[in-house]
Amino acid sequence: xxxxxxxxxxxxxxxxxTPGGVQNxxxxxxxxxxxxxxxxxxxxxxxxxxxxxxYVVNAGKPISIxxxxxxxRVLFGPVAFARVRQWISQGEFDLLHLHEPAIPxxxxxxxxxxxxxxxxxxxxxxxxxxxxxxxxPILEPAIEKLSARIAVSEAARLTxxxxxxxxxxxxxxxxxxxxxxxxxxxVKWAGNTIGFIGRFEEPRKGLSILVDALPVIxxxxxxxxxxxxxxxxxxxxxxxxxxxxxxxxEFLGKISEEDKADFMSSxxxxxxxxxxxxxxxxxxxxxLAGGACVxxxxxxxxxxxxxxxxxxxxxxxxSSTELAKVVIDLLRDKEKRERLATAGxxxxxxxxxxxxxxxxxxxxxxxxxxxxxxxxxxxxxxxxRFLSKEDKP
Amino acid sequence: xxxxxxxxLVVIVSGWYLSFTATRLDRLHHRVETSWAxxxxxxxxxxxxxxxIAHSDxxxxxxxxxxxxxxYQARDANIQNRSQAESGLSGALGLLLExxxxxxxxxxxxxxxxxSALTDKIRVAIxxxxxxxxxxxxxxxxxxxxxxxxxxxxxLPITYEFETDVL
Numbered sequence: 001x002x003x004x005x006x007x008x009x010x011x012x013x014x015x016x017x018t019p020g021g022v023q024n025x026x027x028x029x030x031x032x033x034x035x036x037x038x039x040x041x042x043x044x045x046x047x048x049x050x051x052x053x054x055y056v057v058n059a060g061k062p063i064s065i066x067x068x069x070x071x072x073r074v075l076f077g078p079v080a081f082a083r084v085r086q087w088i089s090q091g092e093f094d095l096l097h098l099h100e101p102a103i104p105x106x107x108x109x110x111x112x113x114x115x116x117x118x119x120x121x122x123x124x125x126x127x128x129x130x131x132x133x134x135x136x137p138i139l140e141p142a143i144e145k146l147s148a149r150i151a152v153s154e155a156a157r158l159t160x161x162x163x164x165x166x167x168x169x170x171x172x173x174x175x176x177x178x179x180x181x182x183x184x185x186x187v188k189w190a191g192n193t194i195g196f197i198g199r200f201e202e203p204r205k206g207l208s209i210l211v212d213a214l215p216v217i218x219x220x221x222x223x224x225x226x227x228x229x230x231x232x233x234x235x236x237x238x239x240x241x242x243x244x245x246x247x248x249x250e251f252l253g254k255i256s257e258e259d260k261a262d263f264m265s266s267x268x269x270x271x272x273x274x275x276x277x278x279x280x281x282x283x284x285x286x287x288l289a290g291g292a293c294v295x296x297x298x299x300x301x302x303x304x305x306x307x308x309x310x311x312x313x314x315x316x317x318x319s320s321t322e323l324a325k326v327v328i329d330l331l332r333d334k335e336k337r338e339r340l341a342t343a344g345x346x347x348x349x350x351x352x353x354x355x356x357x358x359x360x361x362x363x364x365x366x367x368x369x370x371x372x373x374x375x376x377x378x379x380x381x382x383x384x385r386f387l388s389k390e391d392k393p
Numbered sequence: 394x395x396x397x398x399x400x401x402l403v404v405i406v407s408g409w410y411l412s413f414t415a416t417r418l419d420r421l422h423h424r425v426e427t428s429w430a431x432x433x434x435x436x437x438x439x440x441x442x443x444x445x446i447a448h449s450d451x452x453x454x455x456x457x458x459x460x461x462x463x464x465y466q467a468r469d470a471n472i473q474n475r476s477q478a479e480s481g482l483s484g485a486l487g488l489l490l491e492x493x494x495x496x497x498x499x500x501x502x503x504x505x506x507x508x509s510a511l512t513d514k515i516r517v518a519i520x521x522x523x524x525x526x527x528x529x530x531x532x533x534x535x536x537x538x539x540x541x542x543x544x545x546x547x548x549l550p551i552t553y554e555f556e557t558d559v560l
Contacts, residue, residue, distance in 0.1 A: 115420075141417050144528055147424065148521050166528075169520050359513070366517045370427030 005037050006364065009093040009374065011084075012044035013105030015062040015073035016052060021282055022099055022123050025152075025173050030055055032174075032357045043087050043106060045075035059083050059106050067103060074105040084109045085376055093374040095364055100124065101146065102139055102164065111142045116374035117367045120146040122168060125155035125279035125301060136164060147367040150360070155300040156279045169363060172305075173280045174356035177348050180290040183261030192224045192331055195267035195292065197260070197283055198274075201232040206273030206297065211241055212320035213327065218245060220328045229255045229263065264290025268337065269330055272296040275318050281305050288312065289348035293337040295326055311344040414532075415543045421529040425550045428522040435515050436479055440464045442508050443486055451501045456489045472551065526550045 012026045023044075030040045040055050045062035052058060060080055062073040084106050088096070095117045101107040102122065111118065120143070143149075149168035151157035157168050189195070194217075200207040207228065218224050226249050228234070234251040241249060255263060264270060270292035272284055278301045285305065287294050294312030296302040306312040313330060315322040330337050349355065446452060447460040463478075463485040470478035490505070529550050538544060 141413075144417070145420065147428075148517065149524075167520065167524055169517060362514055363517050366428075366431065366514060366521055369431040 005039065006094045006368070007039045007092060008033060008041075008095050008097060008364070009088070009091050010040060010042045010097045011099060011101075011107045011110045012042055013072075013074055013100045013103060013107040014045070015075075016042075016044040016046040016056055017048055018073050021173070021280065024282070025123070026099060027053075028174055028176070028353060029357065029360065032353050033361075036357070041087075041091055041093075043084065043110070045073070045080075045106065057087060059087070065104070072103070072105075074103065076104050076106065076109060080106055081109050081113065085113050088114050088374060089376050091374070095119065095368055096374050097121065097364075098146070102143060102160075108139075108142060111145055113376055113378075114374050115145070115377040117364075117371045118146045118374070119148050119150065119363055119367050121150040121152065121171075122156050122160050123152050123279055125153065125159050126163075139164060147371070148363050150363060152280045153301050154304045158300075159279075171359045171363070172351050172356060173282050173285070174353040175282060175285045175289060175348070175351050177289040177352040179257060180261045180264060180286055180348075181345070183263070183265035183290050186262050186266045189227060189263060189266035191268070192221050193267045193269075194224065194226045194327065195229070195263055195270045195287075196226065196272075197229045197255075197263070197270075197287075198272075199232055200228055200230050200234070200237060204275050204277045206275045206318075207237060208240065209273040209275070209297075209318060209320045209323060210271055211237070213324040214245055214248065215242060216321065216324040217327050217331075218248060221331050224248060224331070225250065227252055227263070227267065229253070229260075260286065261290050264292040267292060269327060270294050271323070271327070272302065273317075273323060274299060274302070278302065284312070285348055285351040288344035289351070291341050291345050293330065293341040294344060295323070295330065297323075306344075307347065311347040312340055411537070411541060411543070414535075414537060418529070418532055418538060418543055421525060421532060422544075422547050422550075424525040425522070425529050428518065428525050432515070432518040432522050435511060435518055436467065439508070439511050439515065440467045440482065442504065442511060443467075443482060446486075446489070446501075446504055446508070449501055449504060451504070452489055456485075460485045460489060523552065526552050 010026055010030055012023060014020055014022055016023060026042060026044075030042050033040050034055060042056045043059050044056055045060055046052055046056070046058045047061060049058045060075050060083060062075045064071050064073050066072075067074075088110065093116075096110060096114055096119070098107040098111055098118060098120045100123055101111045101120045103124075107120075111120070143164055143166060149160065149166060150171050151160055151168040152171070152173050154170060157170055160166060160168050194210070196207060196210060198205040198207075210226065214224075214226065228237075228249060229252040231254040238246060238249070238251075264287050270287040272281065272287075272294065274281075274297055276299055278299060281296070281301050284294055284296060284302060288311060294306065296306060296312055296314055297317035298314040299317050303314060306314060308314075313326050315326045443460055443464040447457045447464065452460060463482040467475075467478040467482040486508070530552075532538060533544055533549060
C-alpha cells in the first residue's frame with residue numbers, strides 16, 4: 001500500500017538519549033518508514049551527538065523543565081528556532097510529522113515555522129488543567145495548522161478535545177508483535193508467578209500496590225512468587241516489604257527484549273498496577289503479544305487497551321485489596337487465564353507496526369493531497385515574498 | 394511624542410494581527426477546498442467499486458439491484474443530499490458484506506480488500522474535512538473577521554454531516 005516514496009520530516013520534542021515512550025515510538029516509526037522505502041529525517045534534541053543513528057538530526061542540547069508532573073527534557077529558544085527553520089528549509093519535505101506539538105518544544109516551533117502538510121500526534125493524557133486554558137488562544141492558531149491530528153488513545157483524544165477543543169483520529173502506538181510472540185516458557189519463571197516490568201522506583205508505576213496485596217495473595221497461594229524486572233535500585237522497595245515475604249520477591253534488573261518475550265510467556269500473570277500518568281500502556285500491548293494473562297489497574301488508558309476487560313482483567317486503581325481478589329481468582333482458574341491470554345494475543349495484532357504504520361500512512365496520504373511541499377511560513381507572507389524578490393540577483 | 398509612538402505601535406500591531414488572521418483564514422479556506430476535493434474523489438471511487446461489486450458474483454441479483462441504485466444515487470447527488478446518498482450506499486454495502494465474506498472467491502476478495510482500504514481512507518478524509526469546516530466556521534465567526542471582512546467573497550463552508558458509523 002505504501003505506494004509513493006515520500007520525504008518525511010519527524011520532530012521529536014524530547015531528548016533522543018533519554019528513554020521514553022515517545023522516543024521509542026518515533027524510532028520504530030522512522031525505521032519502519034525507511035524500510036518501506038521512504039526518506040525520513042528526525043529532528044530531536046540530544047545530549048550526545050556521536051550516538052545518534054544517521055536519520056536523526058541533532059537540534060541542540062535539551063534543558064530540563066518541570067511539565068505535567070514530571071521533568072521533561074525539551075528544547076526551545078531563539079537558537080533552537082533558527083535550527084528548526086534551517087532544517088525545514090533545507091529538508092524539502094513532503095510532510096512534517098510533529099509529536100506532542102502542544103508542549104513548549106521544537107515540535108511547537110516547527111508547527112509555528114512551517115507551512116504545508118503537517119500531521120501532529122498527541123501522546124499525553126492529562127487531567128484538566130487551568131494553565132492550558134490560559135495558553136490555549138496562543139496555541140490554537142498553531143495547532144490549527146496541522147492538517148490532521150492523531151491521538152494514541154481515547155484518553156489522549158479526550159485530553160485534546162478538552163484542552164484545545166479539537167478532534168483527532170485515534171491510532172494506537174505500535175509494537176513489533178512478532179518479536180514477542182515466540183517466547184520460550186522458562187521453568188525459572190513458571191508456576192504461580194506474577195510478573196512486573198517497569199521503573200519500579202516511580203510511585204506511579206504502582207509496585208507498592210502489588211507489595212501491599214501480597215500478604216493476602218500469599219495466604220491463598222502459598223507458593224506465589226513475584227518477579228520484578230526493570231532498571232533501578234531495589235533496596236528501598238525491599239525495605240518496605242514485610243520481612244517474612246521478602247523471599248517471594250525477586251528483582252531481575254533490566255532485561256533484554258528476548259528475555260522479555262520469554263518472561264511474558266512464562267509468568268502466570270502479568271500485573272500492571274499503574275496509578276496514572278499513562279496515556280497508552282505499550283507494555284500491556286507487549287505483554288498481550290507475548291501471550292501473558294494481564295491484570296491491570298482500571299485507569300482510562302488500560303481500560304481502553306484491554307477492551308474493558310475482554311483481553312485482560314482489570315481492578316480498581318490504587319486498591320490493593322481489589323488487586324488481591326482479582327489475582328487470587330485468576331491464579332485458581334487456569335482456564336480463565338488461558339482464555340484471556342488467547343483473546344489478548346489476538347488483540348495485540350492490532351498494535352503491530354504493519355497495521356499501525358498503514359493507518360499512519362493513510363493519514364499522511366490524506367494530508368498531502370492537493371498541497372505543496374513543506375515551506376517556511378514566512379516565505380508565504382506577502383511582504384516577505386516582495387522583499388525576497390528584490391534580494392534575488 | 395510618546396502618544397504618537399504609541400499610536401503608531403498600535404497601528405502596526407493591529408495591522409500585523411489582521412494580516413495574521415487573514416493568512417490563517419486563507420489557509421483554512423484552502424484546506425476546506427482541498428479536503429473536500431479529496432473526499433469527493435474517494436467517494437466517487439467507492440461508488441465505482443460498489444458498481445463493480447454489484448456486477449460481480451458476490452452480489453445476488455436483488456442486492457445487485459439495490460447496490461447499483463445506491464451507487465448511481467451517490468454519484469449523481471448534489472451537495473445537499475450527497476451525505477444522505479452516501480449513507481445509503483454505505484448501508485447497501487454493509488448489508489451485502491455482512492454475509493459475503495465466506496462466499497468470496499480470490500478475485501472478489503481483492504475487490505473487497507480494495508473497498509476496505511478505501512473505507513479507511515474515507516474515514517480519515519471525513520475527519521480532516523469536517524475539522525477544517527468546523528475550524529473555518531469558528532474563525533469566520535470572530536468579530537474581527539466579520540468587521541474587517543477578512544473572509545472576502547469566499548462562501549461559508551457547509552458542514553458535511555456524514556454518518557461515520559455506517560461506513
